[in-house]
Amino acid sequence: MKCAVIPSEARNLALVFLGRSAQRRARFLAPLGMTPHGFWVPVSRYARATALEIAARARRSRHARRMTIDMENIATQTDRPALAESIEPQRLPGFHIMAKPVGPICNLNCRYCFYLEKENLYPATASWAMPDDVLESYIRQYIEAQEAPTINFAWQGGEPTLLGVDYFRRIVELEKRYADGKRIENAFQTNGTLLDDTWADFLAANRFLVGLSIDGPAELHDCYRVNKGEQPTFGAVLRGLEYLKKHGVEFNTLSVVHRRNSRHPLEVYRFLKDLGSTYMQFIPIVERMAKAPDPHGLVLIGPRYEAEAEVSEWSVEPSQFGKFLCEIFDEWVRRDVARYFVQVFDVALES
């Protein structure tokens, strides 16, 4: 297992990994509960040295899957610049980083969102947008560090549309400037509620692949995905999707599998097909809530938290998640193979 870290001053830049094959990546990342495409850690001046240390440990380890990574420790470690300076970035065939250029800032207030409260970790932050110089360094380094002919950028949030279209025009401009003959691709994860003609036109013109977050039909989506006023968001998401379709933007869907929609697998699956989603990701949610906020003001606590806590009411039950996938698989394998793609099935079948 190889890994690389791109040293960066980015406070809100995601960072990390890569094996040579998707199979090896999945084998490594699955025990960590992360996607087979790589994983991210929030990089801050506090976290950067720790991220580099993780990379160094992974380089040394023949059995990297045994590593455990405590995300919240990463975010709260003290800086160790000497360590950071001692590790040189490697050039690798290819890897994925997920960038979060607006940090945890979002226009919604999804009840299960693990990320919104992470704002508490940086109380003095006035602006969450990744600064221009950091953005430029990130794009340049990310391209330089890979020998692959195609470079895949992934932009996430919070909600990246809050940065405005011009921010992403600048991104595309920088990507072109530093492409050095490589093909550049962009993926963009959004809750869809702020999409309009301008956004959709930009995304289509620059061939962004859009991941739309939607948890199923209205009643299963709106039970947790609400806005700051606790109002449903389903209608706004569908409006956003209509803009994507109108402009011919390529999209796929990401659905959180929670306590409620997990009981309606075929309803969710068929609904997504009817929407026109041909590539689906299902992400199970299991979160523990502390009885009282931890010293950083966080309630959704990590696995090593030892004080009193309970599993949140929206967490999917393990057996129900299994049933959810099995029911969808049975329908998919009979009718939909090669027409619809379900990420977790692809990974399972590939390994």
Ligand code: SF4
């Ligand atoms: S849209 Fe995403 S980032 Fe925003 S509140 Fe919902 S889960 Fe969190």
